Amino acid sequence: MHLRHATIVPENFPTRDHYPFNLPLLAQTRTVDLDRPITLFVGENGTGKSTLLKAICRRCNIHIWEGRYRTRYEVNRFENALPQALGLQWRNGPVPGSFFSAELFRNFSQLVDEWAASNPGLLDYFGGQSLVSQSHGQSFMAFFKAIYKVKGLHLLDEPETALSPQSQMALLDVLTAMSRAGHAQFIIATHSPILMACPDALAYSFDTIPLAPVDVRTTSHYRVYREFFRAQEG
Secondary structure (H helix, E strand, O other): OOEEEEEEOHHHOOOOOOOOOOOHHHHHOOEEEOOOOEEEEEOOOOOOHHHHHHHHHHHOOOOOOOOOOOOOOOOOOOOOOHHHHEEEEEOOOOOOEEEEEHHHHHHHHHHHHHHHHHOHHHHHHHOOOOOOOOOHHHHHHHHHHHHOOOOEEEEEEOOOOOOOHHHHHHHHHHHHHHHHHOOEEEEEEOOOOOHHHOOOOEEEEOOOOOOEEOOHHHOHHHHHHHHHHHHHHO
């Protein structure tokens, strides 16, 4: 593995009154072990999964493709400050990587399309087709199959968005194959019980304080799906 663990240092929090620094989970968690090929962040909305994922990404100096800045009604100046309160321990030094988020992917795919206008060969990297011209699910999978062949640390924020169950199974196969190849490490925030079934993955529950490993079969996501289908069968 490339990244061994992340350490949260509350003494470096710039505030305790604003998100995300007002989350008890962050204040009471010290170390997040990342010693598996795949680490999963699971929990309800608003528990800090994506926030911690992005903070680790920024602390690793991995670029997040974001659109141009837009005026907002209210701005929280602390929302992206968590990286300054994180410490990282690498196994053999920092490695490059990638960050995937469905809400940001459209901006990335449009940039790739613009670059391909003058360098069509660029699209060969993504299977030979424009990412913009494909459906969300198709473009997601083209990106996954290309980028995860690259050695590094790859972070994914709810990649199941816009993926059918069959496509989620395909992504599960890609993640499993790439992690077992030994060159890629993944940290994934997800609500998908299908992705939670990643073999040999370590899942952390953001519904417990402090952050702790969890058996995915005990998560609310798994139980809700299981109870739903049992009700349909009954």
